[in-house]
Amino acid sequence: MILPTKHLRPERALISVGARVLQLLGEPKTVSRLWEDVRNQLAKEPAAWELPWDWFVLALDLLHAVGAIALDENGLVARSKP
Numbered sequence: 001m002i003l004p005t006k007h008l009r010p011e012r013a014l015i016s017v018g019a020r021v022l023q024l025l026g027e028p029k030t031v032s033r034l035w036e037d038v039r040n041q042l043a044k045e046p047a048a049w050e051l052p053w054d055w056f057v058l059a060l061d062l063l064h065a066v067g068a069i070a071l072d073e074n075g076l077v078a079r080s081k082p
Contacts, residue, residue: 002062017051017059022068028076031060 004010017038024037035056042048060077063069072078 001058011047012049012055014055014059014062017055018063018068021056021059021063022079025069025077025079028072028074028078030076034077 001008002014004013004016010016020038020041021034024034024041029037035053038056039051042051060069067080069077070080
């Protein structure tokens with residue numbers, strides 16, 4: 001689930017979805033804006049797949065658990081400061 005397995009393709013693993021989120025998080029964004037940005041990026045790829053909302057939320061949870069993202073004072077998702 002977090003890492004790819006023989007039953008889970010690498011681009012669908014939570015770590016890969018989280019990497020996409022981090023790539024799109026140059027500035028703080030709302031969760032809904034980030035959701036739309038990730039879905040739009042996936043739609044442009046040749047092997048596009050539909051990212052379920054719950055899988056996206058799990059990727060956000062993973063990133064928060066490892067300290068890569070946080071909510072700022074305005075309730076926006078932002079990269080954590082090192």
